[in-house]
Amino acid sequence: MNPLTKSAICLFLSAGLLSFPASAQKSQKLTDPEIASVAVTANKIDIDYAKIAIKKSKNTQVVDFAKTMAKDHGAVIDQAVALVTKLGVTPKDNATSKSLNAQAVKTRKMLNSKSGKAFDKAYVDNEVAYHTAVIGAVENVLIPDATNKELHDLLVSAVPLFKAHLEHAKMIQKSLEK
Amino acid sequence: MRKLIAVLGIRIYLLFPILFLFSCSSPNKKSPADQTEMKEQIHNVDTVTIQLMKFNPEALNVNAGDTVVWINKGLVPHTIKSYQDNKFYSDTLQPGKTWTLVAKDSAVYYCSIHPTMQGKLVLK
Numbered sequence: 001m002n003p004l005t006k007s008a009i010c011l012f013l014s015a016g017l018l019s020f021p022a023s024a025q026k027s028q029k030l031t032d033p034e035i036a037s038v039a040v041t042a043n044k045i046d047i048d049y050a051k052i053a054i055k056k057s058k059n060t061q062v063v064d065f066a067k068t069m070a071k072d073h074g075a076v077i078d079q080a081v082a083l084v085t086k087l088g089v090t091p092k093d094n095a096t097s098k099s100l101n102a103q104a105v106k107t108r109k110m111l112n113s114k115s116g117k118a119f120d121k122a123y124v125d126n127e128v129a130y131h132t133a134v135i136g137a138v139e140n141v142l143i144p145d146a147t148n149k150e151l152h153d154l155l156v157s158a159v160p161l162f163k164a165h166l167e168h169a170k171m172i173q174k175s176l177e178k
Numbered sequence: 179m180r181k182l183i184a185v186l187g188i189r190i191y192l193l194f195p196i197l198f199l200f201s202c203s204s205p206n207k208k209s210p211a212d213q214t215e216m217k218e219q220i221h222n223v224d225t226v227t228i229q230l231m232k233f234n235p236e237a238l239n240v241n242a243g244d245t246v247v248w249i250n251k252g253l254v255p256h257t258i259k260s261y262q263d264n265k266f267y268s269d270t271l272q273p274g275k276t277w278t279l280v281a282k283d284s285a286v287y288y289c290s291i292h293p294t295m296q297g298k299l300v301l302k
Contacts, residue, residue, distance in 0.1 A: 068291050072254045075273075079253060160231040161253060167294040 030096070030145045036084045037091035038100065038142060039155065042134050043073040043080075045104040049130070052111050053123045061172050062120045069127070069165065076158055083150055117176075124173045131166040135159060221245065226297065228252050228271070228289075233297030240281040241302050249276045256289045258297075 030038065046069055053066035084091060107126060114122050138155055146152040221243045227234045229251040240246060248258050250271045258268040258277060265285050268277040281299055289295040 075254045157230065157253060164231040164292045164294050168292060171293065 030094070030141065031092065032087075032146060032148050032151055033084075033089050033092035034094040034096070035142050035146050035151060035155075036080060036089055037093055037097045039080050039138075039158075040077055040091055041097040041100050042137075043077045045100060046073045046127075046130065046134075047077075048104065048108060049111065049123065049126065052108065053119075056111075056115065056119050057123065058116075059120050059176075061175065062123060065127075065168060065172055066123070068168070072161060072165065076161070079154060083154055087148060087150065089148075089151075121176055124169055124176060127169040128166065128173055131162055131169060135162050135166065138162065223247060225249060228256050228295075231292060231295055233287075233289075233295060236296070237298045237300055239300050239302050242282055244281045245278060246281055246299065247276050247278050250274065255291065256295070257291055258287055259290045260285045260287045262286065 050066040050069040050073075054063055054070070057063050057066065107130075111119065111122055111126070138159055143152060143155045143159075146155055222241065223245045224238055224240060224247070226238060226246060226248045228248060231252065233248075238246065248268065248271065250256055250273050252273055255270045255272050257270055258266070258279075260266045262285060265283070266279055266287070267290075268279075270291075271277050281301065284299055284301045286296065286298045288297070
């Protein structure tokens with residue numbers, strides 16, 4: 001992918017409610033240890049959002065969805081950790097993973113400040129925006145940049161899972177509007 | 179002469195039941211028990227693979243009595259649950275595990291963990 005395309009993705013994502021950090025779309029290629037770090041960080045962040053929802057929401061649909069997010073993203077982390085252990089790769093903190101964490105601090109603060117139906121809406125809206133941004137970043141940055149085939153394949157196999165999460169979140173978003 | 183006729187008569191008398199038995203065991207006329215056995219023998223075993231968040235094949239044509247095996251080749255656990263009156267429910271199927279059902283009827287099913295995943299069994 002050329003730098004111009006990456007910049008375009010960056011702009012596109014930045015226009016959303018929640019953006020994947022600009023550094024994720026940087027022109028410089030991410031290394032495999034950096035990709036592993038970004039992948040694990042992105043999954044951990046969604047587990048943290050899910051934990052807040054499980055604690056705060058009274059809506060069964062929202063709580064069940066949050067439990068699924070916690071389990072599924074936990075499973076992806078387990079696979080990623082198993083793979084990097086096998087490959088002898090140590091995930092390397094980088095500007096993208098740091099930026100993701102900084103953004104997540106703000107989002108957690110926002111979620112913790114809400115309650116009741118306002119919380120449910122904020123959590124589900126954030127899930128829709130977050131999964132949209134993550135899918136874009138995985139498809140357009142992490143997968144093209146991955147050099148190790150197994151890491152590449154793991155990222156490819158995770159995309160349909162994230163897309164199913166996105167569709168599920170949109171279903172709940174619609175039902176909350178009623 | 180009389181003796182010869184008597185011997186022939188006995189032989190013919192003995193031959194009738196044997197011929198009768200042979201005619202009953204003709205290969206074209208199976209007893210009901212044999213027919214049931216044949217039907218059981220032609221029941222198929224079909225596989226539905228769960229991979230990349232899809233049931234593959236999404237629609238499976240089956241005969242009543244066929245065995246359907248779902249195998250989870252995905253990253254995460256799934257379930258197989260019928261929409262109609264809870265006809266069947268697999269409970270949680272971990273990655274690498276299988277679940278088997280003997281098809282009795284057509285059914286539309288989904289994964290209760292990931293409700294966007296759907297499939298169906300279509301009775302031929």
